[in-house]
Amino acid sequence: MTSSQMRAVIAGTGRFLPEKILTNADLEQMVETSNQWIMERTGIKERHIAAENVSASDLAVPAAKEALKKAGMKAEDIELILVGTSTPDMYFPSTACFVQAKLGASKAVAFDILAACSGFVYGLTTANQYIASGMYKNALVIGAEVYSSIIDWEDRTTCVLFGDGAGAVVLKAKEGTAGILSTHIYSDGTKADYLQAPGGGSANRFTQQFLDEKKYRLEMIGNRTFKVAIKMMVEAAQTAMKHNGVEASDIKLVIPHQANKRIIDMVAKQLGLDGSLFYMNIEHVGNTAAASIPIALDEALKEGRAGKGDLILMVAFGGGFTWGSALIRL
Ligand code: UT7
Secondary structure: OOOOOEEEEEEEEEEEOOOOEEEHHHHHHHOOOOHHHHHHHHOOOEEEOOOOOOOHHHHHHHHHHHHHHHHOOOHHHOOEEEEEOOOOOOOOOOHHHHHHHHHOOOOOEEEEEOOHHHHHHHHHHHHHHHHHOOOOOEEEEEEEEEHHHOOOOOOHHHHOOEOEEEEEEEEEEEEOOOEEEEEEEEEOHHHHHHEEOOOOOOOOOOOHHHHHOOOOOOEEOHHHHHHHHHHHHHHHHHHHHHHOOOOHHHEEEEEEOOOOHHHHHHHHHHHOOOHHHEOOOHHHHOEOHHHHHHHHHHHHHHOOOOOOOOEEEEEEEEOOOEEEEEEEEO
16 A cells, blocks of 8 residues: 555544433333443443434434534535444435435435444445545445334343444545555354344234234344454454554554443453553443444544544444454544
8 A cells, every 4th residue: 555545534523322311220120130230241331212203314413414514524515425224214215315315415325334233344344445446535434323222121131231322434535644544344144143133124024923022123142242242353453453564552542342341351352452442432322333433433532532643443243243343544
């Protein structure tokens, strides 16, 4: 790679979390659980929950507006909108099309990326290809989720984990050394049943029996997913570092998918990286799936955890299984 290469540079970030907060104490009233169990096993204290009439695109739009403002761009100038989501507004049109309409981004091509919790890193990868090829000069990449809409609120093994929210990043084409250096994405469909929301698709139609069995809800084999998540996040992070000839000491900040504090701690340990390099906001937002990395990125940048010229490593894992990493110079 030469310094004159066209790269996708982060020009602005934004996030939006719905107002309502569901605490561990609230959950203690709903299922047989305890604040102590949730804190010790996950690191989550509270999560934001969208009102019943609020969709993924409703959360995406304010996050996108903030990112556009930060980038000094108008919605009309955006050429590509990608929304990573596994809780779309509806099957179709895509959530990205709803976002396009709500923003008035009339010039943009808009489509969704379905890769569960890896949706943002997949989206970043896709946008990067369009920008590097010269097809588009900018892109708005969003992660937006309303997992509260697919949670079984009587299932303590999943309902304590997830939260709602959205994060957005504006990418701009720019020559130089800053921007996305590389992304590395992977899939393994043989483990689809470890983490899935089988309801309502063409394989599992909405019959009365299906509804009675609550099959439209999210299902997860948590402890098996846990082990694979650690292994794959470590491998994806190592690949990104090796590909770019980067040492641990070169990295200013790691933005991991916020699924479980214990997963993040173990990934840091296995990579031999100082845990303080890993940004964590899981305590206050829970697992927001595809929104998790862009929400954390926006928070971290606004806290001044990284600045111009710094290297950021993102690493994600989710249902599919899907996983991946991205190395970015600010
Ligand atoms: O974002 C996409 C990727 N997602 C992930 O990577 C999530 C990965 N998985 C996890 O984070 C963890 O597996 C969980 C947090 C979901 C569960 O933690 P764990 O330490 O793996 O617990 P476990 O599933 O092995 O369950 C241990 C015990 C069980 O009881 P028994 O069978 O030992 O009596 C569960 O029934 O904990 C019980 N349990 C709970 N107890 C209190 C499960 N959920 C709860 C709960 N409160 N909420």
